[in-house]
Amino acid sequence: SQKIEQNSEALNIQEGKTATLTCNYTNYSPAYLQWYRQDPGRGPVFLLLIRENEKEKRKERLKVTFDTTLKQSLFHITASQPADSATYLCALQGGGNKLTFGTGTQLKVEL
Amino acid sequence: DGGITQSPKYLFRKEGQNVTLSCEQNLNHDAMYWYRQDPGQGLRLIYYSQIVNDFQKGDIAEGYSVSREKKESFPLTVTSAQKNPTAFYLCASSMYGDSRGYTFGSGTRLTVV
Numbered sequence: 069s070q071k072i073e074q075n076s077e078a079l080n081i082q083e084g085k086t087a088t089l090t091c092n093y094t095n096y097s098p099a100y101l102q103w104y105r106q107d108p109g110r111g112p113v114f115l116l117l118i119r120e121n122e123k124e125k126r127k128e129r130l131k132v133t134f135d136t137t138l139k140q141s142l143f144h145i146t147a148s149q150p151a152d153s154a155t156y157l158c159a160l161q162g163g164g165n166k167l168t169f170g171t172g173t174q175l176k177v178e179l
Numbered sequence: 180d181g182g183i184t185q186s187p188k189y190l191f192r193k194e195g196q197n198v199t200l201s202c203e204q205n206l207n208h209d210a211m212y213w214y215r216q217d218p219g220q221g222l223r224l225i226y227y228s229q230i231v232n233d234f235q236k237g238d239i240a241e242g243y244s245v246s247r248e249k250k251e252s253f254p255l256t257v258t259s260a261q262k263n264p265t266a267f268y269l270c271a272s273s274m275y276g277d278s279r280g281y282t283f284g285s286g287t288r289l290t291v292v
Binding site: 100110111113115117157167172 | 185210212214219220221222223224227229237267269271273275276278279280281282283284285286288
């Protein structure tokens with residue numbers, strides 16, 4: 069069955085460092101991979117989309133890589149700030165427009 | 180401002196009752212979706228609709244029903260047949276083929292009392 073894995077353990081890093089979050093998937097051939105940010109009690113907010121034929125996408129302090137051979141995406145936040153603390157969700161989009169979400173990884177950026 | 184509105188924010192239901200969650204968008208998006216989120220679990224797709232008057236079951240449709248009579252609206256009814264309805268419900272919309280991802284509402288937290 070299709071499976072999306074994100075590290076369930078919270079990631080704690082110091083302010084100014086680069087945070088790297090991992091998304092692994094199996095039994096899936098996604099056309100797109102998306103990353104969302106979710107704050108407690110709120111709906112997810114779209115951050116970045118990367119296509120299967122793209123290796124890397126950047127937006128301000130964010131960078132996403134997509135390796136369809138390894139079936140893995142890495143999400144980087146450079147120069148992290150306490151305001152970046154949230155849960156980050158990986159989502160895969162195959163045929164049609166449906167998204168399948170991972171369980172998310174909680175990021176805590178400490179002063 | 181364009182956006183997607185869910186109401187109510189909190190909802191309490193007695194066992195055996197049906198309840199309807201509202202979702203309205205003014206983004207002119209074609210597609211709309213309902214997800215359920217439980218602690219420690221990812222978002223799970225309940226129903227989705229790509230055009231008016233058409234919708235498809237997602238992964239966990241049992242005990243739920245929807246309608247899509249207008250492009251702007253996609254209400255979700257949680258029926259008494261749903262055995263474990265307490266959860267955080269999220270509505271989303273998107274333009275088909277758009278690279279800007281989904282726009283989510285702020286969610287409705289449903290509690291069975």
